[in-house]
Amino acid sequence: MSSSTKLNSTLKTLIDSKQYEEALKHFDQQPGLHTDFSIDMAIKACTMLHDYKRGINILQKLSSNSLSNHYIQISLIRFYMECRDVDNAYRVFASITNKCNYSYTAMFKGLRSNGMPEKIIDLLEEMKIEPNNFTLTLSFYACAQVANARAMRIGQKLIHKLLNNSRNEDIVLNAATNMLIKFGDIVNAERFYKSVKNKNNIMYCAIMKGYIEKKMFEQALDLFEHVNLVKSDAMYTMAFNVCGKLGNDRAIKIGNKLLDELSDNRKSSTANLTSAMHMLMKFGNIQNAERVFELIQKKDVIAYGAMIKGYVDNEMFEKALDLFEHMNCDLDHAMYTMAFSACAKLGNDRAIKIGNKLFDDLPDNCKSSTATLNSALHMLMKFGNIQNAERVFKLIPQKSVITYGAMMKGYVENEMFEKALDLFEEMSLVKNDALYTTAFNVCAKLANDRAMKIGNKLLDELPDNCKNNTAILTSAIHMLMKFGNTHNAERVFELIQKKDVITYGAMLKGYVDNEMFEKALDLFEQMNLVTNDAICTIIFNVCAKLANDRAMKIGNKLLDELSDNRKSNTANLTSAMHMLMKFGDIQNAERVFKIIEKKDLITYGALMNGYNMNDQSEKCFKVFEEMKHHNIVPDESTWTILIGTYSQIAMIRQCKYLVNQIPPHILNKQQIQNALIDMWGKCGAVEAAKQIFNTVSEPDTFTYSSMINALGLNGMGCEALNVYKQMPHNLRNEIAEISVLNACSHSGLLREAQAIFNEISVKTEKITGAMVDCYSRMFLFDEAEKLIDDYEKTKSPSFVMYMSLLSGARNNRDTILSEKIFNRMLSLFPDEKDNLMSSVILVSNTYSSLGEDEQAHDFRSHHQKKLGTRVKVGLSWTEVNGEVTGFSAYDRFHPSSLKIQAELSRIAKELIENGHQFNSSCITRRLNEGETVESVLMGHSEKIAIAFNFIQEPIPEFIQIRKNLRVCFDCHAATKLIAKIRQRDIIIRDANRIHHFQRNGQCSCQDHF
Ligand SMILES: [Zn+2]
Ligand SMILES: [Zn+2]
Incomplete structure (x- = not known):
């Protein structure tokens, strides 16, 4: 074996066993024996050690021959990339003449680890050869990471390549699936996922995450149940979260099962237990959540956060505060945010104390969190601490529309609508949808000149994208209706393309507020949507108000169609019962009353009100007894209705029996005192009425007008006049004016009545009627008729005014005038048959009073036949x-x-x-x-x-x-x-x-x- 070959094999052994320093030492010691292979090995060692200096040192000694060696080139790319010298890596890559997938893989990997996925896509587009599994895989990851339009286009193109290839490796399919999920393309992701043979945990996680991001929680659970591998902690965490999100029977079953099966070793995973706890909180299973929380050994901020959030979600704000007080770790800004909202929710003394203390102790780093300051602001507003909230508002360096929104909402909650408008006008940011809605609502609340100006201007300048927003336009409708501008409200309504029940509800309510009941019915009849409870209630109330033939038809039809499920809605049935009572249909009203399962105070009140308006007040005694039997304690308004009942019955001893049952704290309420003054007046116990009147410290409009009416009814005109004179001008209203005019008229105080009448600026039908009555009683028929003529110049004729004239004529035994008036009534009010019959009796009485009995009888029987009505029977x-x-x-x-x-x-x-x-x-x-x-x-x-x-x-x-x-x-x-x-x-x-x-x-x- 040559020395070079020996060095080569030594270096390879050392590098394979990760002894990079040792390898480089051998390489440096034997410079004469270097070959391209040993150089390649040395560069690899420098790469692994991230030793840039040594690597450059080796490079500088390389021959041009070695530099064109393909293996060395690829190693150099890796070296440069690993040492974050991307430019030189590109230079080497550019020098490669025959670029293969191998060199591309080196580049892609390098760019990926340098966080430059865009560059991978650039290279991919220049690539002239077919990508292999490695380059494909890396390309998918790059596209997934970039995920912009270009990346998605290129990614989809790559997918098509995959579809044409039947032998894809799992690693590629994994990456493709991951990318599709990142693109939100769940359909194709599922397709790829199914074609993968060896699925692994990473892939399952990717798919599950994809489902969760798409809010496909059921599918995420399906997947989790099908996984046969040993699941990772991450998967458990996700599964708990999914179960918590779903919160349905299946999720509760699976979630609890998972928790039971959780091995001891997983029980040391704080993340796992935290998500399990979060799930239990979502299930409302507080007890078990608390048990899991106890299990967590290393409780971190996240664990505390989840627990506190759980308490908050379950509206156990006190418990949330307990935990805050007990926790030892430092609060982060998210915890402060949560604490402030919990305190805001509670708003009791303890919460105010804790909330204010937390706010005072707020560390500086949290003061830069706009979200934290927003929630502090919200809390202070809830506490009614406007001054501090305004201070916090000033503190927030970057005020977002959310900040402005929270501040405006705070002003609204504290009924400082003008301030809310000031703020809105100050704001220069682009308004978001919520802000428009709030602004319209504020303008609706105020409905003064300024609000109308701002509201209308805002509506004129509404950007086009808001014109598609049903919620904004609905609040605009509400505002216009409050301004009384029904015409523009109708125009906005026409603008709305997707009209929902809430839109119709706003429109209907607007018509009701503007007393356009017929229009409300028109709109209701046009509506093609399924009605909701709120609309049913509105329509029943509209029908009750109108109580004409059409209203009876529509109201009864709606009641017939009421689905069984709506029949459990007490408010709905109560308003239906009220409607039937207004129709005089006592029998059906009583039937509806019987089917109401959960009868509340309002139900009983509506029933008694119904009896009162149908002259069956005596039936209220039984209702009152039934309430007592069911231990339903009357509140202030129920007592008011009961007092109304007894004032109709008008029997002093009965009234005393009632008053004895009213608890003292209720008796002190002004609304009750006013009702009692009225009751005592109506049953003739003026002294009792006066006694109460004298104890009222700050009499309001109703106190005065009840007293004036009580005195007037009982013929104490002068005293009534005195009380009216005491009454501050700003409190005087139509009822007080009518009462005092009637009192004067019943006591013959003509000059006083005239003086008062002349002072009244708005002369309504009832006020003019009272004056006509006064003249008629004094036999001043010319004056009375002149008043009627003046009135009819601008308004339609009033039946009661003629009745006053007629009864004056009867008292004066003036048959000529009687007949004249009667004939005029016949032509003016041909349809009011029942009322005309009363006037027939008055004329006939006039004849009788002169002893002309024949005439009286003939007149009477003639008209009775013509009108076809029966005479009212006298009842006492x-x-x-x-x-x-x-x-x-x-x-x-x-x-x-x-x-x-x-x-x-x-x-x-x-x-x-x-x-x-x-x-x-x-x-x-x-x-x-x-x-x-x-x-x-x-x-x-x-x-x-x-x-x-x-x-x-x-x-x-x-x-x-x-x-x-x-x-x-x-x-x-x-x-x-x-x-x-x-x-x-x-x-x-x-x-x-x-x-x-x-x-x-x-x-x-x-x-x-
Ligand atoms: Zn009398
Ligand atoms: Zn009599």
Whole structure:
């Protein structure tokens, strides 16, 4: 063996056993024996040692012959690449005349380790020979890494080469699969993956990662279950994450099984346990997550982070804070971010304390994290600590749109809408979608001049890409609707291409807010989407508001179509029940009430409200008892409804029974006090109303108007006027104005009424009506008619105003005026048949009052036939021994009817003895056989109710009656006498006012009724 050959084999042995220094020592010691082979070996050794200097030293001594040796050239490329001298590697590569796959592989590998995948693609494009498995594999990795349009195009081209080749090596297929996953091309990736025979963990990981990135979690699980190899930790981690993501039955089963099977040795992997814990938290299995957390020996920030995040996701913010307080490692900025959000969520004293302390201790390096500062800002805003939030905002060096968004949202939550707008105007960044939405919502909230200007400008300048964003346009619709600009809202609505239920919902709600109920129904009928709960509720409420034929049809149809699953929605059914009540369909409303499984306070409230509006308030007593039986504790609004119920029943003793049950802390609420003033007023207990009024420290509009109305109803016009004068101007509203005008009118205070009327700037139908009524009561018909004429110049005629005129004419016994008014009503309101019938009775009464009974009867029967309606039956209610009993006129069905009849006869006898003359003008029909004027008038329901009180033992201290119509002249005169003869106070509330009949034979109304 020659010495050269010996050196060659020594060097090879040394390098194969990785003794590079030793090899170089042998090489340097025998310079005379160098061959191309030993030189190649020496360069390899320098490459492995990253010894640039020595390598260059060897190179400088090389002959041009050696430099053109193909093996040496390739080794040199590797050497330069490994020593990060890419330029010289390129120079050597360029000098190679016959470039083979071998040299390309060296270049590709070098470029890859130097992090220059783009350059690999460049070389690949210049390559004139067919790539082999090595170059292909490296090219796929390069394309995957670059993953831009060019890389994807070239990558796909390479794939086609693969498809034409039936004998691909697994390594190539692996790389191709990996690339396709990186490109997001899962379909082709699966195809390649299936053609690979020897799948390995790296490949499984790649595919699983691909699925996860594409959110194909079920497929990721399928794959994991099919893997037969011993799975890597990375795969376990991924599987836990996937199970956590899915959170369905299968994932829970697999996830828990995996956790059980986890070998002890894997249990030392913090990453593995952390992801298992994360999964359990996702499953809501806090207990096991805590157990796993205990298992982790080396708890790092990530483990703590996962645990805390788990608590936060499960809304166990207190537990999250506990952990914060217990952890020993330094918080990173992500942990601070999480801590701030947890404190923001809790917002209690402890959270405020911890949150503020964490914020004070925030290390400087975290102060550069915009995300951390954003969440600190959010937290401070939640705490209502605006000043500090503003300070943090100023601290943030690079304010992103998210920062501005958080700040604006904070202002919104603290109801500082103007400030939110200021900030929005200050901002010079390009606005993102969320910011537009917030800005529109802020403008909607404010709806003042400035907001309208900004909102409209923003909408005009809305960039085109936002015009495809349904959420932004929906909030714009909401804003325009709040501005009352329904026309533009409709235009924006037309713009939206993909109208979803939320868009329709915003539009419908807008119509409702603008009281355009018919339009809401039009839109609803156009809608082709499946409705959601919110829309059902809106439509039921719209139908309830309208309560006309069309609304009844649509509302009932919607109710019929309500799917079973929506039938479990209490809010929905409650609004349906409310609608039926508005339709007067009590029976079906009660049926709906029965099917509501989870009845809440609102449900009970709606039922009672429904009874109240349908004059069946007495049914509320049973509902109230049922609530008590089910231990449902009424809240403030339920008590308000109940008080409303009792104010309709209007029986003093019943009201006292109710008030005794209201807890003191509720009794102190102003809303309740206002309702009580109204209730006491309506049942004639003005003193009780006054007492409450005097305890209210800051009376509001309702306090004043309830008191004015209470005084007015009870004929205390002067006092009502005084309260109105006390009422600050800014609190006065239509209700107070109507109440005071009515009070003046009922007490004959004409000049005062005129003065008030002249002061009122907006004269609505009801206000003008009250003044017309006032004139009519004083028989000032010219003034009344002039007011009506003026009113009708701009508005459509009002039925009530004519009714006032007509009843004035009746009181004045003016048949000519009566007929004139009636004929005008017939032509103005031909469709209001029920109401016209009331006016027929008034005209007929006018004739009777002059003794023209024939005329009265003819007029009445003629029009009754023409209108085809029935006369309303008189009904009276009275309270005796804690029970409210109702009587109709000529009632003979009461169990005590015989006793009542006997009492009525006694009363009639006493009345005649005391000079009462039965007033035949109060009879508006022909007498039947066997009837007398006396017997007909004694059959009026209020007289029966009075008699019922006198057959009680003992006779009640005072008698209280509520009547659905106005009290007639005869009953009024008779009741005054009865109060005097029998020495009992009698209170009668009729459709118009409250009469207090006193024991001296006077009535509080001074016969003004
Ligand atoms: Zn009567
Ligand atoms: Zn009276």
